[in-house]
Each structure stands twice: as structure tokens, then as C-alpha cells.
Amino acid sequence: MDVLTIRDVARRCGLSEPTLRYYEDIGLIGPIGRDASGHRQYDTADLDLIGALSCLRATGVSIGDMRTYKANLANREETAAEQRDLLLRHAERIEAEIVAQHARIGYLRAKAAVWDARDHADGVAEAEAWQAVKEAAQHLGFH
Amino acid sequence: MDVLTIRDVARRCGLSEPTLRYYEDIGLIGPIGRDASGHRQYDTADLDLIGALSCLRATGVSIGDMRTYKANLANREETAAEQRDLLLRHAERIEAEIVAQHARIGYLRAKAAVWDARDHADGVAEAEAWQAVKEAAQHLGFH
DNA sequence: TTCTTGTGTTCAAGCGCTTGAGGTGTGTGA
DNA sequence: TCACACACCTCAAGCGCTTGAACACAAGAA
CATH class of the missing domain: 1.10.1660.10 (Multidrug-efflux Transporter Regulator; Chain: A; Domain 2)
Incomplete structure (x- = not known):
């Protein structure tokens, strides 16, 4: 020890x-x-x-x-099932969180594409990128 | 509007x-x-x-x-590239976070299995589950 | 008309830490 | 032996909200 x-x-x-x-x-x-x-x-x-x-x-x-x-x-014996459920509940929480994180990545990348298009002064690409941002935002629950 | x-x-x-x-x-x-x-x-x-x-x-x-x-x-024009990079950096941050979340899920599930084994008073299953917890903990960086 | 319901307001306090200031004790190099 | 680094300590304040208390106003029911 x-x-x-x-x-x-x-x-x-x-x-x-x-x-x-x-x-x-x-x-x-x-x-x-x-x-x-x-x-x-x-x-x-x-x-x-x-x-x-x-x-x-x-x-x-x-x-x-x-x-x-x-x-x-x-008091392990009596609460073992409760402990298990507490842990599993939180594992599920994280899974939901991961889904949300993926949606956020999509949004950030889409938005980055808009700024990239602006950086290259490419109006067409910017318009396309905006479309992707809108879709990503919907995925996030924005509007 | x-x-x-x-x-x-x-x-x-x-x-x-x-x-x-x-x-x-x-x-x-x-x-x-x-x-x-x-x-x-x-x-x-x-x-x-x-x-x-x-x-x-x-x-x-x-x-x-x-x-x-x-x-x-x-001042959009001058900072467009900076904005893009800020967003992409954070997208990468989230990706790293997702990896960590997967490791946490593994740990929680492994630990839940230990409690489940205890709940069923199954010593053999508990020992196996402990082994999985140890591996999951290493994944998390817990020594 | 009063009374409730609903949606908003401000302000203060609490939460779960993090950061910073200021101090203590141990070990190593000059 | 003295200086310095270093790892730790406590205590107070700050951060980024959240929660709660107390109040204001508008619309509809009794």
C-alpha cells in the first residue's frame, strides 16, 4: 500500500x-x-x-x-442494482451527448466553409456553404 | 423582420x-x-x-x-481566414472529446458489469468484469 | 371588475470549480 | 550553511452560468 x-x-x-x-x-x-x-x-x-x-x-x-x-x-449488497443502473444511465447520457457533438462538428465545419469561401472571395462557394450551415443548424435544433 | x-x-x-x-x-x-x-x-x-x-x-x-x-x-475581409481556423480548431477539439467520451462509456459499462455481477452474487463474473474495468481505466489514462 | 395565469423583468445568492496571493517545509547546489 | 527551487498548503475572489425571490404587465375567466 x-x-x-x-x-x-x-x-x-x-x-x-x-x-x-x-x-x-x-x-x-x-x-x-x-x-x-x-x-x-x-x-x-x-x-x-x-x-x-x-x-x-x-x-x-x-x-x-x-x-x-x-x-x-x-451497503453494497442492497444497492448493487441501483449502482449498475446509475452507471448505465450515465453511459446513455454520454451516447446522446456524442450524437450532439457530431451535430456540432457538422455545424462548425459548415460555418468554417463559409469563412473559407469568404477568404477566397468565392461567392458561389459561399452560397453553397450557407446552405450546408442551414442544414447543420437544423440538425442542432436551431430553428 | x-x-x-x-x-x-x-x-x-x-x-x-x-x-x-x-x-x-x-x-x-x-x-x-x-x-x-x-x-x-x-x-x-x-x-x-x-x-x-x-x-x-x-x-x-x-x-x-x-x-x-x-x-x-x-471586419470580415481581413479576418475570414482567422474565423475559419477558429472554427476548425474547435471542431477538432470536439473530435478529441468524442474519443474521450467513448472511453468513458467503456469504463462506465465495465463498472456497471461489476455491479451487475455483485447484484447476482456471481463471483466469477465479477472477477472478469474487474479485468475489463482495469482495461477501460487504462484507456482513460487512469494509470 | 377583480382574479388568476402566463410570460417576462431585476437582483442576489449559490454551484462547481479555477486562479491567484501569500505562506510553509524539504531537498539540493554553491 | 545559506540560498534557492519546488511541491504543497490555506484562504479569498473570480468565472460562467443557474436558481430563486419578488415584482410588473397583459389577457382571459368568474
Whole structure:
């Protein structure tokens, strides 16, 4: 059970150091042990929870839901199905988000084509590009 | 040139009403005209800018960059190439983000499988699922 | 005519961090 | 041994919204 600094944990879990301190402040993780000079000492057991929370966070899960997830860890047996569903729900959320991201890429590229046409002072290309922007915008739900 | 309420604009551009007010407060859009009772009246000319900003925002573009984009609209000819590049850069950002999202989905599903195995008290399945979680975590950069 | 419903308004506070200022303790090089 | 870098600390303020409270106005029902 080796000891990790806040920097190590930040790198390995994809959270910033301030975020790790913040999560500890609000009781989402920890309390984390300290060495003689007050520096945090994470152990590998902390990594698993922090990694899971980091991933939940990256998918837009609220602090409240993360608390639920953490609280459920205490009584595994009863809440296993709930945990599974929470995770699957968020996986679906991300899938929806990916679809939206594709639509955004389409819009950005279409709009970039308009500016490219303008850069080359090509009125015909610009008109075509505008058409593509309109379609992309509809895909996004704009109008 | 028909007139739109804040609600119409919010729906058509995918921004919330408070966000639209906020963007006006900080000078990112507008100023927007008002009717006799102080309600905002957007016109269709506003929609194009707001739609573009909304999409930039959705891709994580900072308010500062949005200001640049808007400022560049004033002198189109000189900045056309810059506008195009700004948009393309952000399209690439989203592509990278999508890759990350796929990795997150993998992690969430793997973790869900662990809880599912626990729910069914299936030790063998749980051990296998853990293996998948480890792989998914590596994909995410979690050591 | 009053009363409710709906849509808007402003202003203040909260959220989930991020950034910055200012300080502490440890380790290495001169 | 002293200087300096460096990794960490706390605390406060800022960011980009969101939420909520309290109020204004217009239209239709009782």
C-alpha cells in the first residue's frame, strides 16, 4: 500500500489538484491522511473511488449523484442494482451527448466553409456553404 | 423582420433564458431592443450570431474566444481566414472529446458489469468484469 | 371588475470549480 | 550553511452560468 501525493492522484485520475482538495472539503472523498508537514497522502484504496468519481464527473454527473454513488458503496449488497443502473444511465447520457457533438462538428465545419469561401472571395462557394450551415443548424435544433 | 421573445430565442438557439440575459449583460450580444413593458425583442438578425455563439459555447469555447469571434465579424475581409481556423480548431477539439467520451462509456459499462455481477452474487463474473474495468481505466489514462 | 395565469423583468445568492496571493517545509547546489 | 527551487498548503475572489425571490404587465375567466 504505497503512498501517493496529490499530484500523482491528479495525474492518474484526471482531476486537478484544486478539485481534489475541493472534493475533500465537501466530504466527497477522504478524509485523506497527512504527513508531518501537512501534505496529503493518498493510498491506493482511495484511487478506485476517485477514479470512478472522476469519470462520473466527466459525464456531467452532479455532486449529489456522486454522493449517492459513494453512499451506496457502504451497503453494497442492497444497492448493487441501483449502482449498475446509475452507471448505465450515465453511459446513455454520454451516447446522446456524442450524437450532439457530431451535430456540432457538422455545424462548425459548415460555418468554417463559409469563412473559407469568404477568404477566397468565392461567392458561389459561399452560397453553397450557407446552405450546408442551414442544414447543420437544423440538425442542432436551431430553428 | 419578425420579432422574437427571449423564450423563442432560447428554444431556437439552445441557450437558456438566463444565459441570454447574461450574455447581454456582459456585452456579448445586443443590446437587444425592448417593447413597451420592458420585454426583450430579438430580431432574426440576432439569431445568426446567437446560434453561432451557442454552438461555440457547447464546444467549450471561452467567453473570451467568443468575443474574438464576434469582434472579427466587424471586419470580415481581413479576418475570414482567422474565423475559419477558429472554427476548425474547435471542431477538432470536439473530435478529441468524442474519443474521450467513448472511453468513458467503456469504463462506465465495465463498472456497471461489476455491479451487475455483485447484484447476482456471481463471483466469477465479477472477477472478469474487474479485468475489463482495469482495461477501460487504462484507456482513460487512469494509470 | 377583480382574479388568476402566463410570460417576462431585476437582483442576489449559490454551484462547481479555477486562479491567484501569500505562506510553509524539504531537498539540493554553491 | 545559506540560498534557492519546488511541491504543497490555506484562504479569498473570480468565472460562467443557474436558481430563486419578488415584482410588473397583459389577457382571459368568474
